[in-house]
Amino acid sequence: MKPNFTALTALLGLTLFSLTNTGASAGPVADRIANGQPIRIGFASEVPYAYPDANNQPAGFANVIALGALKEMGYTNIEPVVTEWGGLIPGLQSGRFDIITGGMYILKSRCENVLFAEPLAKTGEAFIVQPGNPKGLSNYKDLVSKNATMVANTGSSVIEQAKKDGVQDSQIIQVPGMPEILATVESGRADAGVSAFLELKEVAKKAGGKVEVTDPKAFPESYQNWVGIAFSKDDAEFVAKFNQAQKKFIGTPEMMKAVAPYDYDKNMLPDGKTAEWVCANR
Structure with missing residues (x-):
């Protein structure tokens, strides 16, 4: 609708x-x-x-x-x-x-x-990843342990939260908006795009199978916003x-x-x- x-x-x-x-x-x-x-x-x-x-x-x-x-x-x-x-x-x-x-x-x-x-x-956060989630990424600690790269909106709160969990500046790409987040993940320049679950759900729906959304429940309750x-x-x-x-x-x-x-x-x-x-x- x-x-x-x-x-x-x-x-x-x-x-x-x-x-x-x-x-x-x-x-x-x-x-x-x-x-x-x-x-x-x-x-x-x-x-x-x-x-x-x-x-x-x-x-x-x-x-x-x-x-x-x-x-x-x-x-x-x-x-x-x-x-x-x-x-x-x-x-x-x-x-x-x-x-x-x-x-x-x-x-x-x-x-x-x-x-x-x-x-x-x-609401809560989630990732968009390439189909099949090849690196098995579900939360920020996964990014740290697997030395994976994330992409997010410039100024987004997820950047601050990722750093609290140990994600380094070198692992973070900042872009102006959601179209750039999607393009960065699709191209493989980042392993995960990070934003709110509802927003990513909508993006994945429109992307026609080029990305999938991870389970927001994989993030700790303390990451609810x-x-x-x-x-x-x-x-x-x-x-x-x-x-x-x-x-x-x-x-x-x-x-x-x-x-x-x-x-x-x-x-x-x-x-x-x-x-x-x-x-x-x-």
Whole structure:
């Protein structure tokens, strides 16, 4: 089933501007709203978390949940801004956009630079490997013991986690996005592509048997991650209101229907962990 964002737009009552690359800076999001300006949501092309669909409109379950919470707050004037993954936090800090909806893991290192809303999903990591998984790679420790090479998005949290398990810089290739990850694995320049399981599942499905996805359960439970929407540190008051709205929206039949096309199910609902706890423990 393909996501229908036109139907979603009608469902949420959104007013969407076209995708933009403007770089004008601005103050806190509440100031922009007071001045009648749209709320700019920033995301990369990270299927199924957040990405532009065929009509260049925001798709993915993180966008669905963020837009649903904003609508609950009464805000429907939205402007999507697409950038590369590595440009999301710098773009938020520079005022290029107001909110990161891009399916970002909540991590201690990121919490130092942005303010996360409460988690909207719980998920895990996996590898894409060549068919048959010739090197038998299932987790980071396998990369270390077999001196294998991994590829990941520049700035991705998986790089930090891999290094914690002993993977060396010489074993890590960083690329701009998922198409480059896939190409690097397909060509054999890397033994494993690393990202979130759901994203890799989608990539493998479209790759027509050129790669396969490893079992995310091969990673320790401590490597489970929580996804959250990120804001500027100047927007604490707005985030508190956003949290209240997201709590009303998340898990409702309306939300679950809207995120179903992105393989988000009840098993991915956050388990009560707060952003504060995740920031301290991830």
